[in-house]
Amino acid sequence: MASVNILSTRGLTKIYGGLAANEDVDFDLQRGKVTALIGPNGAGKSTFVGMVSGRIRATRGTVVFEDQDISALPAHERIRLGIAYTFQITSIYAGLSLYENVAIAARRRLGSSGRAVRSKVEAVLDQVGLRDRAEQIAGDLSYGHQRVLEIAMGLAQDPELFILDEPTQGLAETEVDDFVSLIKALAGETTILLIEHNMDVVMRTADHIHVLDMGRSLASGTPEEVRANAAVQAAYLGSAVDA
Amino acid sequence: MTNARRSLYLHLGVIALLAALFFILPAYHVSSLARIMVLAVYAMGFNLLFGYTGLLSLGHALFFATGMYGLGLAMYHFDVPAEPAFVVGVICALVVAAAVGFLALRTSGVSFMIVTLMFAQAGYLTALYFGGWTRGDEGFVIRQDARVFLGADVSTETARYFAALTLFSVVFLAIAYLVRSPFGRTLVAIRENEERTRMLGYDTHRAKLIAVILSGTISGAAGAAYALLFGYAGATFATVQYSIFPLLWVLLGGAGTTLGPLIGVVFMFYLIDLSSSVTQAYMLIAGVALVLLTLFAPQGLAGELRRRAFRWLP
Amino acid sequence: GVAAASSFVPDVARFAHAQSSGPIKIGFQQHATGIGASYGRWYGRTTEAAAARINAMGGINGREVQIIAEDDGTDPKRGAEVVEKFAKQHECDIAFGTLFSHVVYGSAPRAGELKLPYFVVSEGHHVASGALNRYTLQPGITDVKSQVIAMAPFVSENLGKKVTMIYPDFAFGHDHRDFFTEAMTAQGGEIVASIAIPPTETSFTRYFPQIPRETEVLYHVMVGPAVLTFVKELGEFFGPSGPQLFGFIDSLEAVSFGSPGLEFLEGTYFWEGNPRHAQADQSEHDKAYRAAVGVNEMGASVEDEKDVSTYAHMFGCWETLNIIKAGMEASGYSGPGDRASLIEAVEAMTDMPESDDHPQGAKKFNGKTHQTFGHQYISKVMDGKLVKQHTTSIEDGMYEDEVDYTQMSF
Amino acid sequence: MEFGPHLMLAALEGAVTAAILALTAMGLSIVFGVMRVVNVAHGEFYMIGAVLAWVVASMVGVTPALGFLAALVIAPLVVGAIAVVADRVILERIAYDPDRTIVATIGLLYIIQQTTLMTFGPDARPVEPPFNHRLSLPWFEWGENGFAMFWPWGLSITSYKLFVILAAIAILTALWLFMTRTKAGLIMRATQQDSETAQAFGIPVGRVYSYVFGLGAGLAAMGAVLVVPIQQAHYLMGHDPLLLSFIVVIIGGLGSLPGTVIAAFLIGMSDGIISVFFSPTLAKIIATLVVALVLVFRPQGLMGRVER
Amino acid sequence: MLKVSDIHVSYGRVKVLHGVSIEARAGEILCLLGRNGAGKTTLMKSIMGLLPLSAGQITLDGAPLSGRPAHDVPKAGVGYVPQGRRLFPELSVAENIEIGLMTCGSGPETREWVLELFPPLRNRLEQQASTLSGGEQQMLATARALCLRPRVLLLDEPTEGLQPSMIEQIRQVVQRMKDEGVAIVLVEQRVDAVLSIADRVTFIENGRDLETVTAAHLREQPDLLKTHLGV
Ligand SMILES: Nc1ncnc2c1ncn2[C@@H]1O[C@H](COP(=O)(O)OP(=O)(O)OP(=O)(O)O)[C@@H](O)[C@H]1O
Ligand SMILES: Nc1ncnc2c1ncn2[C@@H]1O[C@H](COP(=O)(O)OP(=O)(O)OP(=O)(O)O)[C@@H](O)[C@H]1O
C-alpha cells in the first residue's frame, strides 16, 4: 500500500551566494490531490519545485518521492519516475512543430511504438485544443498558445506527479476556464502541484494550499484555512484579495 | 505515400543514381565522385553531431585523422592486411571520440568548440612530434599491392568507386534510419532545447556522448577509407582546415538533412574544380559564391529544397 | 634558340611535320596558393620560359609543348585530385613540377595508379628512398639527403666541429637532422643539440637559449614565411658575438637580402642549389637561363627588382622539362601508350653535362633510384651579396642506392 | 643558458606575444561578445592590417618611424572601414544568423586572402621598426661572494619589443575606459542580449553592430601593425591569430574584458614558459592540452559567470 | 495622441493583422482584449516599429511614427513593457534600468522614482536579471519602461505572474501615469482587472479590431464580453 504522501521534502535549502532562496522547507504532498503552492514573488516557489524536479541542485535537504529518496538522482531520472515539470518561463522547442514538441514528450515513455506516440499526441492536442495547429512551428505561436503547449507537453508524459509553474500566465479567460476543467479532470489519478498567482484558479482547483514566504513555509491547509490566515493576508494577498 | 516510405525511396534512389553515374560519367568525374563519397561520409559523421545534435565541433579532423592513421600505420609498419587495418582505424577513432566526448561534453556551446579544436590541435602536433612513426607532415604512401579489400584491388577505378559507394550507402542509410528513430528525434530535441529535453526525462548527457562517439567513428571510418582508397596518410588531414571543411560542407548542403552533406561536398568540390580551370583566382569565386549562398539559400541547398518544395525531406 | 623564347604563342607551322600535330600536354602541378605560393609563382615563370624555349626550338618530336597549370593549393589532397584531372580530363601526357614533399607523397600513388609519369622538382628524399613508385621521378634537382651529406666536409673543415641544428619539426627538417648528423659524425664532428621548431611558430627567441654555449656552428634550415623573423631574432639574440652560421637558403628564397633585419647575416654561409647572385665565373648557360626566365644578376625579376626569385630551386623545372624532352625524343614518344618507354628512356640516362639544358651544372642521374645528383654551392654573404665559396663535387653527395625502381613492373 | 635567465627571456618573449594577442583577441571578443557571431575572417582583418602597414610604410618611406606611425593610424582605419562595409553588405542581410555567418565569413576569408595574394603577392613583407636597439639585460644571483650581477649570454630584448608591450597596454586601457566609462559597453551588451528589445529602448541596433564589427577589425589591424616590424606581413598570416584569439576569448570568459587580457597573458606566457622545460613541439602539445583542460574543468572560462 | 489607422502586418508570409485601428488619448487607459493569438502583441510591436507595416499608418500627435526606424520610436516618448518581460538577461538590474534611462536621457531622479515604485528591485540592483524571480522580472520590465518618462505607455500583460498585492501596485502605478496625462495602452487577459481600470476597451479578434467601447458601457453590458471573448 503506497503511502498517503507521494512526495515529501525535509530541510530543503537553496542558497544563492549567501541569499537563501529556500530554507529548510519541509513539505508533504498528498497523493491524488491538487495542491497549490503560493507565495509572494521571489518567495522561492520556482526554486522549490526546481529542486524537487532536479533542475536546480539543492544546497541541502532530502526529497522523497514514492518512498524513495531521490535527492541524489539527476533530473532526468526523477522525471522518469513519473514527475512532469512545466516551466514558468516558457521552454518549448521553438524550431519544431507543435506536434513534434508533444511527441518528444510522449516518446520517452511510449518509446519505439510510433502508433502509440501518435495517438497520445493527438489525444493531448485535442485535450488542450491545439489540434488544428499541430503542424505550426511552435515558435510562431502566440505567447498564450505557447503556454498551453507547455502544459500539453506535461500531459503527454502521463505523469504521477504533475508540477505546473504558473500555467495560466498569459492565458485568456476562456483558456483559463478550460485549464481549470482540465485540472479537475486529471485530479484523482494524477497528483498535481500547482504554483499560481491567480487566486481564482487556486480557489477553484486546490484541495490544499501551501504558502511559501521568503524561502520558508508560512502556512499550509485547506483553501479556507489559508485564506483566513492573517500572516498570508499580510505577506501575500494584500488588499487585493478579491477571490 | 507516407513520409517514411518517401524517404526510403529517396535514399535508395540516390544510391542507385550514384551507382548509375559510374557508367555514365566521364572517367575524371568518376574518380572525383569516389573521393566525394568518402568525404561525404566524413561530412555525414559531422552532420550527425552538428546538424542533428547541435554540437559544433571544430576538431573533427582529429577523428578523421585517427581513422586514417589507425589504418595507415597498421598497414605501413606492421603489414596488417587491409580488412583488419580498417577495423583498427575505426576502433581507434571510436576510442578517441569516446575520450574527447567524455572530456569535452563537460562544456557546451563555444567552449565545446574550442575544447574540440584544442584536442585536435594537440592531435596534429602529436602526429608531428612522433614524426619518426608518422612521417609527420610529409606523410606516407600505403603500398599499392597491399590495398586489397575483401579481394578487391581498391587501387583500381572500379573497385575504388564501389568500395566508396558501399561505405557511403551503409552510412547514408544508417543515418537516414537513425534520424527518424526515437534516438534521432531525441538528438534533435537536444539541439532545439537541451534543458527542456532533460526535464522531459531524457539523459541528455548520455545521448550527446553517444552522438559524439557515433559521429567520431563515422568520421574515422571515412579517414580510414580515404587512406586505403587513395593510398596516402599525412598530418595535413589533421589540421584545423580539415576540421572546418565538414562544417562548411554541411552548412552549404544543409545542416540537419540527410542529403545535405553529399550535396555540400559535391558543390564545394566542383565549385573549386570548375572555377580553378577558369581562373587562378578561384578562391575569389568560391568566396563570392559562399557569400551569395548564405544570402540566398539560408538553410543550405538541401535545407532550401526542404523549405521551398519538399517539406518531408529528412 | 633562346632569342625566340619570347614568342610565347608558338608558330603552328613549325610543328607541321609531326606525326600527330596535337601538342604534348604537360600537367604542371603548381603551388599557386597556400604555403608554397612564393615558390609556385617562380616555378611557373621558369616552366613557361623553359617551354617557350623548347617550342622555339621546334617542340618535342616536332610537337608543341603545352603547359597546363593547375593549382594544388600546396595541399596533398588537392594534389592528388589535380593529378587525376591531368590524367583524365586534360589528358596530359605527363605531370610535372611539384615542390612540397607532402604534395608529392599525396599525389604519387595516384600517378602510379593512373600510370602517369610524374616528374617532381621537390628536392625531397622521397623518390630515392623508395617510398614512391616507378612512375615518379626526380631527374632535375638533387635531393636533400645528397645536399646535406655534401655540406658536412665543408662545415667541419672550415666552420667548426660542434654543431647545433635548428630545423622545422617537419619531415623535411627531420631529413636534415638525420642525414647531417650522420654525415657530420663521419667527418669527426658532433651535433651538440638539435632543436625542432614546431610548424606555425611565429617567434623563436624563446628557443634560442637551448643552443649550447659550446656551439661553434649553428646550422639552420627553416621554411615558410616566418623565416625572416627567425633570422632577425637570431641576430638579436646573439648580438655581436655568436657562433658561425650555416644555413640553407630555403630560409630566404624569394626574400631580398636588403630586407631590414638581415644585415646580421653578413659573413654567414649558405647552401645554395644555384647561386642567386651572378658570380664572377658565371657560365654562359646561367646567363642565357637568367635572360630566358627574366631574372637579373641579383636573382630578382627584371621588371621589378624587389621581386626576388626562388633561384636555388627553380632551375629544377627548367632542367626537368629538358630531360622530359630528351626522354621523349629518345623513346620516340608519340602518346600515352608510350609512357612506359618514356620512363625507361629516362631511367637509361646517366651523365648530364652542363649546358643550356642544364645551366645549374652537370648532373649524374641514377636510373635505379630515379634521382639525380649534382653540384652544390656554398656561398658567403659579403656586402649583402652571396659570394660562392665552394662547389661540391657530384661524388660528395652520393650515397648507396635504397631502391631499384627498374625492377618494379609498370 | 642558465635556468633563471632562460625563464626570464621566455617570459619577456611571452609578454610580447601576449600583448599582440590581447589586442587581436580583444577585437574578436567584442565582436563575438556583442554580436554572438563567429567571425572566421577575423584573422584576415589582422592580415590586411599587416599588409597595409607594409604598403603604407613603404609608400611614406621618408624615415621608418614616420612610415610606421602613418601605418599605425591608417591601417586600422581602412580595415575598420572594410569591416563596416562587410557588415552592411553581408552580415546585416543574413540577420547575424550564427550558422550563416560562419559560411559567409569563410567566404569573406577566401575573398580577402585571394585578393591580397593577387594584389600584393605571396611573399613575406617586412616593415622596418621605427627604432630597434638590442638591450642586453642583467641577471642577479646569489653567488659565492654574495649578490652578484652579471650579463648572461643571449639575455636581451629590443627596444621595439618593449614598445609593443607598452603600446598594447595603452591601447587596451583606452579601450577599457571607453567600454566602462562611456555607455558604449552597456549599449553593446544590451544589443547582444535582445536586439529587438534594445530597439524598443532607442538603441540603433544596426549601427551598433556595424561599429562593433569595425572596432573589432580595427583592433586586430592595430595588433598587426605593431607586429609587422617583428614578424612579416604575409597573406596567410591570419590563420594563427584567429585560432589563438578564439581560444583566448573563450578561456577568458565570453564578453569579459579583463578575462580576455588575462587569458592572452596566460597563453602567451605559458607558451613561452613551458617551452623552457620541454622540447618545442612537446611544449606546444602540453600547452594546448593544458588550455583545453582548463576549459574542461572550468567551462565558463576564467572570468566567466558561473551558471546555475 | 497615438493613432493607429487600419494597419496590416505580417510575419513573413503569414498575415496576422488585417486592418486594425485604435486610438490612445492622453490621460486615458485603453485596454485591448482578445483571445490568445488574436494579434495583441503583434499590434504593440507594430507600434514600436519592430514589424514593418504592409498598409496603414501610425501617428503620434499627428506626426507619423510608422516609417521611422525602430529606435526612434521610444525616443519620441513611447515606453514599452513587452510580453514575457524581455529583460536583458545577463545585465544586472541596475544596468537594465540604466538602459531605460539612457533612451531619453532621464536623470538620477527618475531612477529614484522607479525604485521607489518597486522597492524589491532596490535590494537586487547588482543581481543578474535572468536570476530574478518571475515577478521581480516583471517589475523590472515595467520600471525600465517608466524610465523613459513616456508620453505613451504600452503594457503587454504587465501583471502576468505577479502576486495579487503586486498587481495592485502596478495598477496604481498605471493609474498614476494616467493622472499625469500619459496615454496608456494596456493588454490584459483578466476582464475583472480591465473593467476596474480601463477607460475604453477595444476588442481584437483574428487580427481585426471588432469594437471599441467605454468601460462604463462594458460594465453595463457584460454580454459584450460573451459575444467577443466567449467568457
Ligand atoms: N541563480 C540565482 N542567483 C541569485 N539569486 C537567485 C537565483 N535564482 C533565483 N534567485 C532568487 O531567489 C529568489 C526565489 O526565486 P524563485 O524564482 O524561486 O521565486 P518564485 O517564488 O518562483 O517567484 P515568482 O512568483 O515571482 O516566480 C528570488 O529572490 C530570486 O531573485
Ligand atoms: N514570429 C511569428 N511568425 C509567424 N506567426 C506568428 C509569429 N508570432 C506570432 N505569430 C502569429 O500571429 C498571431 C498573433 O500573435 P500575437 O502574439 O500577436 O497574439 P496575442 O494576441 O498577443 O496572443 P496572446 O494573448 O497569446 O499573447 C498568432 O496566430 C501567432 O501564431
Ligand SMILES: [Mg+2]
Ligand atoms: Mg516562479
Ligand SMILES: [Mg+2]
Ligand atoms: Mg501576446
